[in-house]
Structure formats: structure tokens, C-alpha cells
Amino acid sequence: METGTDTVLEWQGYKLVGKYGAVKGCHWLREKLLRGKPCYKEQFYGIESHRCMQMTPVVNICNCQCLFCWRFHGMKEYPSPDMDDPEALIEGMLAAQKEIVSGFGGDSRCEPEMWEESKSPTNVAISLSGEPTLYPRLSDLIEACHKRGTTTFLVTNGTNPRALDDLDVLPTQLYVTIAAPTREIFEKLCIPRSSRLWDRLMETVSMLPSLDTRKVIRHTLVSNWNMGWESEYAALVERSEADFVECKAYMFVGDSRNRLAVENMPSHRDIRTFSERLCAENSYELLDEHRDSRVVLLTRNQRKARLAF
Numbered sequence: 001m002e003t004g005t006d007t008v009l010e011w012q013g014y015k016l017v018g019k020y021g022a023v024k025g026c027h028w029l030r031e032k033l034l035r036g037k038p039c040y041k042e043q044f045y046g047i048e049s050h051r052c053m054q055m056t057p058v059v060n061i062c063n064c065q066c067l068f069c070w071r072f073h074g075m076k077e078y079p080s081p082d083m084d085d086p087e088a089l090i091e092g093m094l095a096a097q098k099e100i101v102s103g104f105g106g107d108s109r110c111e112p113e114m115w116e117e118s119k120s121p122t123n124v125a126i127s128l129s130g131e132p133t134l135y136p137r138l139s140d141l142i143e144a145c146h147k148r149g150t151t152t153f154l155v156t157n158g159t160n161p162r163a164l165d166d167l168d169v170l171p172t173q174l175y176v177t178i179a180a181p182t183r184e185i186f187e188k189l190c191i192p193r194s195s196r197l198w199d200r201l202m203e204t205v206s207m208l209p210s211l212d213t214r215k216v217i218r219h220t221l222v223s224n225w226n227m228g229w230e231s232e233y234a235a236l237v238e239r240s241e242a243d244f245v246e247c248k249a250y251m252f253v254g255d256s257r258n259r260l261a262v263e264n265m266p267s268h269r270d271i272r273t274f275s276e277r278l279c280a281e282n283s284y285e286l287l288d289e290h291r292d293s294r295v296v297l298l299t300r301n302q303r304k305a306r307l308a309f
């Protein structure tokens, strides 16, 4: 990793593991342990926030520079042949997660039973920073998680369809972010490092029906940038045959505050209106919502939606 990047990341609370991996306790891990308040994914999908490990195998490698990204934009490196071994990464990350939760043990607001549970994650969110499909051994990494009894949530920007197609072991749930309805907006908002990435995202959308796992399209919505165009979004969602769609407000947090303004953060009402218009354009319907996170969940199959993993 470039000199200086590791210092910034550590200062921001990342625990670096191996050469390119990292773990960080998320806001909701803390909220759940201290106040019993889970993240919306516990409400929507049953993921227990206090037993969720947020990690990345490529903290410093991304092929986009999205304006709405809350992460530190030092992600300028490229995958190299000396990437970390997946088994060693997971072992190191589980140890780091134990260190992260250890501090909550002395806090009177944290229930001892929940604290004990938090030391053994049941879900791994492969999403913290960077684009995880650029890690060449992603399939082995997912397998290493499943072998240890956890589920996996993989979040990708969708610009690497070949990597998804090459996965021998699929994640329990696959998220693909579609944050632009057109190539033009994608180029300006997501700032891809290659002019081919929009076409690759479109390839991913077409390929999703063939992947045998639960699939979620996430629209990260930014006022005055990518809201509206409901029929364009609706057509992409329909083509993807995703099980769920999350219409999620951009949040004015982290490093994104250097690139966008607080006015770019939609209200929950804006998200509701967008979601209703989207549903009017395709076969999806509203299923749930979480006001604090300004997110609305859609599904195309109500009956299947509440099935557990």
C-alpha cells in the first residue's frame, strides 16, 4: 500500500489485515451493542448487526471514484500477483473483529450475552472499501467464510461481470449498485477509470438472472444528480430479475462531504416518491422501509421475499 494511505486508513478506524485487506466496526454494530438498534439489513434480511463483520480484501483498489462514496479516495492501486491468501485474510479479520468488539465488554449498556455473541460473526459483509471483484481469489474468500459457518453479503459496483461469472462459490446475497440511469450520468457521478465500465455494468445486469443466489439492486440516490429517470431504472431492474431493490438515499457522511453538499441528501419522503414511481413502471412492489437509513425495499415476489436463508 502506498506510504501514507495506511496511516489515513488507520486513523479512520480501519484495522488493516495482510497487504490489502481491512475490517472496520460499522456504526450499526455499535448501535446494536449499546442501544439494541440494528441496521436496516437486520429488519429486511435477518442479518444480526452485532454479529456482522464488515470487511474488504482490497481496501485500496477501486475502478471508480464515485462522488457519493464515503470512503477515503486513495484507492488508486491495481490488483497485483501478490494479493493476500483468502484463508489467512479471514483468520486475521476474525481476530481483528474480536479486538473491535472487545472494548464494548466493559460498557454497562452492552448486554453480556450479546457481547459474547459478537465475538463470533454470523455474516461477512464484503463491502467496506474498494471494489471486491478486483480481488482475484474472491470465490475462495467466499468459500472460506461459508466454511466457518457465516453467510456472505457481497457488494459490487457491477463493472466486472467476468469476475462474477467466474465465481465457483456465490455469495449468500449479491448486491449490485446501479447509481446512474444513463452512461452520461454514470461517467459524471461514478467517475470510472475506464470508458468501458458502463458497458460492463450493463453486461452484469443482463447476466444476473443466470446467477443462482439472492440478488439485490441498490440505487444509491443523490438529489440533483441521479433522481428521476424512473422508467430507465425500472427497465434495468426488470432486466436484472433481482429478488429485491433497495432505493437508498445518499448520506452526507465521511469523505463524500468534500465532494457533495448536504442538499444532495434526499429525504425519506423523496425516496418513497421515487420508489412508488419506479414500481409504477415495472413488476416490483413496495415491501418495507427504514426511515433512519432513508431506504425503501421493493420485491417482485412477495411470497418468496420473507423466506430466511
Ligand code: SF4
Pocket (backbone or CB within 6 Å): 026, 027, 028, 029, 039, 040, 041, 042, 047, 048, 049, 050, 052, 053, 054, 125
Ligand atoms: S450489514 Fe452493513 S450496516 Fe449492517 S451491520 Fe453489517 S456491515 Fe453494518
Ligand code: SF4
Pocket (backbone or CB within 6 Å): 062, 063, 064, 065, 066, 068, 069, 070, 071, 129, 130, 131, 157
Ligand atoms: S465503487 Fe464503491 S468503493 Fe468505489 S468509489 Fe464507488 S462507492 Fe466508493
